[in-house]
Amino acid sequence: MSRRIAVSVAAGVVVLAGAGAYALAYAGEQPPALTHSAARYSAPAGDRDGSLSFTTGVTASSGIKSVKVLAWPATSSLAEQKLTAVDMAAAERAVCTPAGKHTVHCTYTTTVTPTDAASSPHGAWHIGVLAEANNGTTTLDNEAAGFTVR
Template sequence: MSKRVLLSSLAGALVLGGVAAGGLAMASDATEPSVRNGSARYAAPSDAGAGSLTFTADVSDDSGVKSLKVVAWPASSELDPTEAEMRHVDGATCESTSGGTSRCTYTLRVTQSEAADLAEGTWYVSALATAKDGGTTFVPRAAAFEVAAR
């Protein structure tokens, strides 16, 4: 192999390597969504009416927020949902607050008969945020709340 062909090949490899590295740097600039300020509140039903579980969080991504999936589960059950399982649960309602940030709220109505079957003690809320560009962030314990004796 001549030195000229070898040098041309090396130069081409360096150029391609530089382009690939630049592409990786650009790809690494993309961020995953963030879930912040998650809070959950459980209000037991009363004789006057149904109770509720409300989970609220601020979700951000530079591409915008597509969805937030939410599930509540008792710590005593040891369910511990996975990211894959979260794709098939209820979604929160998300409203844009600025740029790529949305305030997402999930509300579940709880009747007296449903409340009677709830495990007492600590419950967790798991959340799966999905950005408009397809990025996801799974938060296994985005918030906790207590269910007290009725």
């Protein structure tokens, strides 16, 4: 009887070790995680250009390959269709700096000229973000942050 118990315990240890290895491998393939995303829009005033700034933290155990950012008006067709990775292919890259072992802090800033502001739809806007990890996994957040154009 004690031999049966020993065999059962050994089999249980093998199963648990295999499950643990699978969980650890699976955890390594998790897509990038976005945290603390925020946008700030300043309209042009007088002779001064305005700006749009977006910041986010991105974490991935394999490291971050790229972070792309796209601002889009809430009244556009993207509100119904949602952004795709294909839409984000031509988006501009954020500049990322290390902020921990597996985390980077990314910033995207662009100038908003008076002409840009005059030709842009007023109202709510969203920031779409595509983060790609070194292992090829991606995260697409259609509405990582928002701002208002007045």
